[in-house]
Amino acid sequence: MRIIQNKNWFCFGIDAVLLSDFADVRKGNKVMDLGTGNGIIPLLLAAKTDVFHIDGLEIQPDVAEMAKRSISLNNLGEKINIISGDIVGYRSSKQYDVVVCNPPYKSADTGLTNPNEKLRIARHEVKCNLTDIITTASKLLKPYGRFSLIHRPERLVDIICNMRELKVEPKRIRYIHSYAGEKPVMVMVEGQK
Secondary structure, three states, X not given: OOOOOOOOOOOOOHHHHHHHHHOXXXXXXXXXXXXXXXXXXXXXXXXHOOOOEEEEEXXXXXXXXXXXXXXXXXXXXXXXXXXXXXXXXXXXXXXXXXXXXXXOOEOOOOOOOOXXXXXXXXXXXXXXXXXXXXXXHHHHEEEEEEEEEEEOHXXXXXXXXXXXXXXXXXXXXXXXXXXXXXXXEEEEEEEEO
16 A cells, blocks of 8 residues: 655554554445545555445545545545545535544644644644534444544543433443553544444
């Protein structure tokens, strides 16, 4: 697999690789990746699973275009579709077996914000927040569909409360530790509609 990235924009990290492994994607599933960025999660899922189709939603048109070029470069245009659009209020007639998301980890008003707009959108909740993401995921999921996301451990209570409120029942949690015996640095959560 080959992927096009711009080193001045947000490049994928280990969290995307971990999430693509954690997501319970089964043969014949239809998958939506919210905030797909450069399309790394659809590419990884297409390589590792027998998924039927993957849509990736990206708010930044030029980033979505770059993801489309990567999809074409890997001859996956029949399996993966990149959509330029906003998670907030996104509507589709399609319903999905699986929705995944590697969201911005920082609240809009916390931490240092990057002057680079592409990096700021990828890292901070400036275009959507956790509630927006889970709301859209819930609307896109088929009954009994699965939603998986990766986030910081300090947001776990927010994730679980939002999932429950939006009819996505938390079912599975996996913590990620940099080193054995240390506090987790990331958490992955799966919920079912």
